[in-house]
Amino acid sequence: MTTFSQPLDFVRGPSLANRFMLAPLTNLQSHPDGVLSDDEIRWLTMRAEGGFGLVMTAAAHVQKGGQGFPGQLGIWSDAHLPRLTELAAALRAKGAVSSVQLHHAGMRSPAELIGEAPQGPFADAETGTRALSTAEVEQLRDDFIAAAVRAERAGFDGVEIHGAHGYILAQFLDATNNRREDRYGGSFENRKRVILEVIDGIRAACRPDFQLGLRLSPERFNIDLAEAKAFVQQVMEGGQLDYLDMSLWDCFKAPVGGADDAAPLISHFTALPRGKTRLGVAGKIMDAAKAQACLDAGADFVLVGRGAILHHDFAARCLADPAFAAAQVPVSEAHLRAEGLGEAFLTYMKTWPGFVGEPVEA
Numbered sequence: 001m002t003t004f005s006q007p008l009d010f011v012r013g014p015s016l017a018n019r020f021m022l023a024p025l026t027n028l029q030s031h032p033d034g035v036l037s038d039d040e041i042r043w044l045t046m047r048a049e050g051g052f053g054l055v056m057t058a059a060a061h062v063q064k065g066g067q068g069f070p071g072q073l074g075i076w077s078d079a080h081l082p083r084l085t086e087l088a089a090a091l092r093a094k095g096a097v098s099s100v101q102l103h104h105a106g107m108r109s110p111a112e113l114i115g116e117a118p119q120g121p122f123a124d125a126e127t128g129t130r131a132l133s134t135a136e137v138e139q140l141r142d143d144f145i146a147a148a149v150r151a152e153r154a155g156f157d158g159v160e161i162h163g164a165h166g167y168i169l170a171q172f173l174d175a176t177n178n179r180r181e182d183r184y185g186g187s188f189e190n191r192k193r194v195i196l197e198v199i200d201g202i203r204a205a206c207r208p209d210f211q212l213g214l215r216l217s218p219e220r221f222n223i224d225l226a227e228a229k230a231f232v233q234q235v236m237e238g239g240q241l242d243y244l245d246m247s248l249w250d251c252f253k254a255p256v257g258g259a260d261d262a263a264p265l266i267s268h269f270t271a272l273p274r275g276k277t278r279l280g281v282a283g284k285i286m287d288a289a290k291a292q293a294c295l296d297a298g299a300d301f302v303l304v305g306r307g308a309i310l311h312h313d314f315a316a317r318c319l320a321d322p323a324f325a326a327a328q329v330p331v332s333e334a335h336l337r338a339e340g341l342g343e344a345f346l347t348y349m350k351t352w353p354g355f356v357g358e359p360v361e362a
Contacts, residue, residue, distance in 0.1 A: 034074020039342025158211025
């Protein structure tokens with residue numbers, strides 16, 4: 001039986017000391033120009049101290065116009081390098097493997113934030129999105145690759161490509177709306193092309209032992225589950241990725257939309273051939289038992305989000321106590337400050353219903 005205390009090796013890059021990764025978590029703590037703040041560095045290094053085998057940044061936008069929310073980390077300029085270099089060194093000193101998540105919000109970029117109409121694979125009247133030209137899609141691809149090179153220069157062990165949650169790369173996968181007539185739209189083969197080109201480009205541009213992951217989500221945002229499974233199998237067996245991060249919202253729920261196979265969502269992906277690619281899952285992992293259940297179901301590692309907000313040492317606590325469970329919400333502002341959340345992050349968490357407040361008496 002696989003346990004989360006067992007190290008995890010990859011085809012490329014350093015091994016993880018255990019089976020816990022910090023999920024890439026929006027925290028709104030970067031400066032307006034995308035430069036890391038002291039608060040964000042503290043938040044991340046505390047998770048490295050707290051036992052996570054790999055610590056990943058929040059989504060870092062690869063183009064200035066790809067910003068999705070205020071206070072977002074940037075990696076679109078060399079001006080971001082000094083503080084990214086500082087973070088990479090700090091995570092290494094704390095014993096964690098490090099990664100930057102590469103992101104572009106596409107049509108989910110607020111026009112009032114980026115100062116222009118958002119851009120995406122197809123036009124969208126509701127958001128005012130304009131469709132990218134073929135040359136602009138190629139530039140987008142190249143900017144994802146350039147951002148990975150920046151992360152490598154800063155000293156990170158790897159990057160994760162954000163292809164999930166309805167952001168720009170997932171927008172290309174949209175089976176309903178991506179009807180582009182160039183090589184990046186229409187057929188499934190064309191809709192997945194830009195992600196594959198980003199993967200191949202990063203592999204070619206970065207050193208041989210640079211770690212590369214991809215985040216995908218199999219539901220919502222017009223993602224077809226059958227297509228998602230086919231794509232997951234393709235990229236896992238392709239050998240270019242070191243790991244796949246499946247964001248499932250809830251690992252053990254049934255698929256939405258009346259899928260023919262109503263087995264828990266996690267099993268739709270752990271059953272697929274994966275070659276040497278490691279498979280991780282995220283989705284309501286709030287205690288040690290759920291983390292172990294994911295490994296028992298065939299995942300190689302787990303990514304923890306809300307549990308890591310509540311406890312900087314969620315990983316260490318699970319490793320020490322198989323009965324550990326995260327604190328029940330709501331939790332106090334003082335609790336979250338003690339766990340390393342700065343004021344911007346704390347303000348953001350107050351927008352999550354029922355997360356911040358006076359704790360409920362048992």
